[in-house]
Each structure stands twice: as C-alpha cells, then as structure tokens.
Amino acid sequence: MDDLKLEIKKLIMSTLAINDIDPGEVDDEKPLFGGDNALTLDSVDAIEIIMAIQRTYNVRIADQHIAREVVRSIDSIARFIAEQKTNTVS
C-alpha cells in the first residue's frame, strides 16, 4: 500500500506539473482540497486527477459523489484503487 501511495503522489504531481514539492512532504491522511496538506488542490485539479487515475490504473470513478470521497486524500485514493483492483481480480 505504501508503494501505491507514493505512486499516486508522483502521478498527481506529474499530472498537475507540480515540481516544487517532494512527495514525502504530502500527508497521506490530510485532505488534498482546502486543507493544510503540502498539496492543496481545487475542483479542476480533481477532474485531472480522476482522469489520470483512470488512465493509469484502468479504474473509472463515474459518480461525482463517490469521486468527491475518493479524491479526498492520498489514503482514500489508494484505498479505492486497491478495492477496484481486488474486485476486478475476484
């Protein structure tokens, strides 16, 4: 799971062209939107992230209510991807 979280942080940074933060500075639990995480994002960034996750991990976050919960933090994104991958395998 830690590898996945690091991968997600790198994916977010490359998608949003953020070069001035080290992935290690980004907290796994703190909200990515409007909080006090090293990464603070907005709603446009959220769509970018949703689409980058879909392209990279082949998992679609269709509904916006679910999307809001999923992209809340690095932890929630990692949990969602892991669950989707498990469901696809089983």
Next chain:
Amino acid sequence: MIIQNFNHKMAAHCESGTITSLLNHGGLSITEPLVFGIASGIFFGYFHKMKSFTFPTFIVRNKPGQMRRNIEKRTGVRFKTYDFKDPVKGQQTLDQLLLQNIPTAAQVDFFYMDYVPSWERVHINVHFLVVAGKEDSKYNISDAYFPRMVELDASSLEKGRFAGGNMSPKGFIFHLDKLPADIDYKKAITKGISKACFYMLKIPIPFLGITGMRMFARKVVEWPKFARDTEHLSHEIMKINILLEDQGTGGAGFRFMYATFLQQAASIIDKPELKDLSDELMKIGDGWREISLFSARIGKNRDLGPDKLKMLSEMIYDRADVEEKFFKSLSKAVK
C-alpha cells in the same frame, strides 16, 4: 418522528434518486439507473438564445417531472401529485401525509436547503428530495446528494417549496399512490430505450438531440459575443464542466448512468448486445469527461482564444458523431 422503515440512500441524481427512493420504500426493488433508463432520462438540448437564459446553455437530461410521468406510463406505478398557491395549505397537506407515514417528495429551490454549506448553494428551482418525517419545527429530509438524513427548519422548507422565478416549485409534492401487481420490464425497458433513441435521433427540433449537439459545437465559438468580459466567459466555459459532472449527473452528463442502465437491462430482458452498447457508452462518456476537463482547464487559465474554442467545438462535434452511431445501434437492438 421519522417514517418507519424509511431507508435513506444516496443517488447520482436528485429526481431519479427521489423516485427510486419512494418506489423502494413502497416495496419495489428497482435501481436508480433502471428508473432513469425506463424514464428515457438521457437527452441533449442546446439553448443558444432563450428568454429564460442569460447566456447560451445546454441540458443533458429530459425535462424535470418527465421522469416521474414516464415511469407512470411505462410501469403502471401511480404517484399522487399536489401543488399549492397557499404555503399554509402546502405545509398542512405535507404534515398530514407524514402523519400517515407516507414519505413525500418535494420540489424545492436548492438555495434554501441550509444543511448544504452556503458556498455550495445555488438557486435551482428543480431540486427534488424526500421529506421523511417531522420533529417539532424540523423536517427530516432524505436528500440523495447527502450521505445521511438531515434536518431542515420548517421555514427553510417553505421558502424552498414556494420560491419564485423560472420553473418555481409552487409547493409541488408527490408520493407513491399505487404499485401495480406486476411490471412488464421487457415492455417498459424497450419503450424507454426507443423513446430515448427517438429524442436523440429523430426529434424534428434543431436544437435538441444529436442535431442540438452539433448546434452546440457550431455555436460555442460564438460564446465570446455574449460575454461581458474574459472573466464572464471563463465562468460560462467552466460551467460546461459543472453541467456535465457536478449537478447530479452520475458523471459525464448522465452517460455513465445510462450505460449502467443498459448493463442491467441486458440481463433483465436477456439482450446481451445491450451489454456491449453499455461498454461503448462508457467510452463515449469518457470523451464527455475530456470535454469537461478541457473546458475547466481553459476556463481556469483564462486561455479562451479562438483556437481553444475551435478545439472545444471539434471535441463536441466528435461526441455528436459517436453518439449518433451509438443511438442508431441502440435503436436497432430494441426493434
């Protein structure tokens, strides 16, 4: 007192979610995508110049209220509806229904739903929710956009139900009146799909369906003419993303929800080709999401030159082409 056995559930869209909730409470096991599909919820309309809009806009679902009427026509379900001129009478009727343990859907102006954070509240007169109880001066509200039941002051509900303006709710409420002994799902699903295909492909009004989508593609490059300044234009361009993704559409302007409907319909009426069409529509939805992202990005960066609007126009033309092909195949599949 909250109505016994009423289960709150989140839903992608307020109207289809509210109808699903009432049907489920009445004992009918039906999903929101199935309600949306049988009701021919998927649609497209572009409004370039209309009295009621200050700026060109578009819709991706059928008219508010139409889903309820289509469900009645196609399944035999009956809802009882009421509207009011007098707010006092409107509240008395609602309270009487709740005393009879009848969960009741209400049309409201979303702005007055003060359980929603103030920065998210906008004036939309066609928000639907279920009133599922009352304790003292507070109503128990099941709002499909919320993860749990919430409370709302009677005064706020009244303001929402009797708000003025375009498509004002006029205190409109409805509840389940009668469930049929049996529903012919094959007939209901087929009719729902055929009508949706008709509206997308054959409706002879140039701003609706696929021709409306092409009009949107053609006219979006003219949007700067309607804008006061760059700030206004960027706001309107970013609204494309909001209309497609953030107003209870289930993602990609209802395309993902309709794809889920087709997937469920494939097994209910034993038509495996609907499953393939469902997969195709998911991919079409991804293209709409690309449009959302593109619009949000150029709006946010104030990068709104003619080249960018031309690119946006081409992306919309492309969706019109793939949706035309898709709805022709869908129409053929249910003939």
